[in-house]
Amino acid sequence: MSEKKMLDDQHYEEMIQEESICINDNIVYEAPKSALYDTPMHYCPGCGHGVVHRLLAEVIEEMGILNDVIGVAPVGCSVLAYNYLNIDMSEAAHGRASAVATGIKRVLPEKLVFSYQGDGDLAAIGTGETIHTCNRGENILIIFINNGIYGMTGGQMAPTTLPDMKSTTSPFGRDVITMGAPLKMTDLVAQLPGTYYVTRQSVHKPTNVRKMKKAIQKSFEYQKQNKGTCFIEVVSNCPSNWKMTPVESNKWLEDNMLPYYPLGDLKTPDGK
Amino acid sequence: MAKVKGDIVIDIEKCKGCELCIAACPQGTLEKSKHVNQKGYLYIVKVEDNCTGCANCALVCPDAVITVYRQTSKAKQQVAKISNVTGDLTVTVKE
Numbered sequence: 001m002s003e004k005k006m007l008d009d010q011h012y013e014e015m016i017q018e019e020s021i022c023i024n025d026n027i028v029y030e031a032p033k034s035a036l037y038d039t040p041m042h043y044c045p046g047c048g049h050g051v052v053h054r055l056l057a058e059v060i061e062e063m064g065i066l067n068d069v070i071g072v073a074p075v076g077c078s079v080l081a082y083n084y085l086n087i088d089m090s091e092a093a094h095g096r097a098s099a100v101a102t103g104i105k106r107v108l109p110e111k112l113v114f115s116y117q118g119d120g121d122l123a124a125i126g127t128g129e130t131i132h133t134c135n136r137g138e139n140i141l142i143i144f145i146n147n148g149i150y151g152m153t154g155g156q157m158a159p160t161t162l163p164d165m166k167s168t169t170s171p172f173g174r175d176v177i178t179m180g181a182p183l184k185m186t187d188l189v190a191q192l193p194g195t196y197y198v199t200r201q202s203v204h205k206p207t208n209v210r211k212m213k214k215a216i217q218k219s220f221e222y223q224k225q226n227k228g229t230c231f232i233e234v235v236s237n238c239p240s241n242w243k244m245t246p247v248e249s250n251k252w253l254e255d256n257m258l259p260y261y262p263l264g265d266l267k268t269p270d271g272k
Numbered sequence: 273m274a275k276v277k278g279d280i281v282i283d284i285e286k287c288k289g290c291e292l293c294i295a296a297c298p299q300g301t302l303e304k305s306k307h308v309n310q311k312g313y314l315y316i317v318k319v320e321d322n323c324t325g326c327a328n329c330a331l332v333c334p335d336a337v338i339t340v341y342r343q344t345s346k347a348k349q350q351v352a353k354i355s356n357v358t359g360d361l362t363v364t365v366k367e
């Protein structure tokens with residue numbers, strides 16, 4: 001183990017100046033500039049919402065569809081998504097994002113429309129809208145952030161809360177006998193004929209982030225071809241309401257969430 | 273093979289000190305600073321000069337704080353490998 005020494009700012013600057021390779025030609029990764037505003041996001045440190053916003057912005061820039069995309073923000077922590085994404089967006093009442101997205105897509109069929117929803121939004125108050133949107137096979141993309149909890153309102157139990165998981169409304173842990181088992185929305189919508197591409201991803205590791213980006217890319221491609229509803233679940237974290245550090249929350253996610261919500265494609269065009 | 277040389281630039285005012293980048297870096301390049309930024313977060317600093325420019329840190333960063341650079345190896349292109357002399361001999365030219 002090499003001994004680490006904390007460089008003070010002056011040393012750091014000297015180090016950069018010595019022989020800087022930080023020139024534009026050498027950039028391998030930089031934050032999206034046009035689709036993502038340069039404002040700090042209000043999300044708690046380490047929250048998966050930020051990563052998904054960034055990936056959406058990256059895909060929108062890379063596909064050159066900045067002026068062709070319309071998003072629908074939910075009620076939940078990501079209610080202010082339109083403050084960060086430099087695209088046309090609409091707000092929807094709690095749970096109704098996929099219904100609003102349906103309306104937008106039907107009026108403007110040449111636009112690429114997506115809804116961005118949490119698990120309280122999509123799987124509790126909006127279950128009906130979600131299932132019917134998928135059943136009708138609306139040509140939209142639904143992004144479903146599953147952090148197993150109501151984040152914005154302070155950590156109440158969601159339909160996706162794991163068995164025995166504690167929340168403010170299940171202080172002794174979720175009892176599946178009285179509260180039911182966690183709802184696997186993604187498995188449910190994969191059964192419906194209207195969905196074309198259904199997948200479960202996460203953003204807690206670099207490889208997963210890369211896969212998630214590909215899933216968004218594919219979904220917009222399919223939407224261009226009018227194939228039907230694309231549905232991406234993102235198994236995500238909520239360090240604040242899980243009462244963990246971000247690093248711990250990702251570890252917990254891997255150990256507890258992923259066995260119940262296994263990652264991978266549930267429905268693909270070639271039927272694998 | 274020569275080690276790939278990378279570097280990163282951190283927008284410290286946007287960093288929220290969540291440490292996900294530290295956990296994702298395979299090189300141990302990053303550490304938390306002893307200072308706080310304007311928002312009061314202990315931001316991230318580079319403490320080792322061993323970055324390979326793999327971009328893992330930037331990929332997991334929720335706040336799009338990190339820009340990653342990697343040195344292009346144009347300068348060290350191998351043009352010929354001559355075998356069977358007394359040992360292997362590799363000729364390189366600089367552009």
Ligand SMILES: Cc1ncc(C[n+]2csc(CCOP(=O)(O)OP(=O)(O)O)c2C)c(N)n1
Pocket residue numbers: 075076077078094117118119120121122145147149150151152153158238
């Ligand atoms: C009709 C209505 N009912 C309830 C609320 C209160 N409310 C706001 S956000 C929220 C839950 C959001 O949780 P989730 O969708 O999981 O998103 P997260 O915050 O975890 O990202 C609730 C119940 C509301 N705003 N409107």
Ligand code: SF4
Pocket residue numbers: 042043044047048049077147151152237238239240241
């Ligand atoms: S409360 Fe949870 S979901 Fe909401 S921003 Fe904070 S960590 Fe993210």
Ligand code: SF4
Pocket residue numbers: 046286287288289290291292293294315316329332333334335336337338
């Ligand atoms: S992942 Fe981003 S926000 Fe978190 S500590 Fe690292 S640079 Fe800062």
Ligand code: SF4
Pocket residue numbers: 278279280296297298299300301302322323324325326327328329330340
């Ligand atoms: S680019 Fe790779 S090696 Fe360099 S700091 Fe980031 S994670 Fe570490």
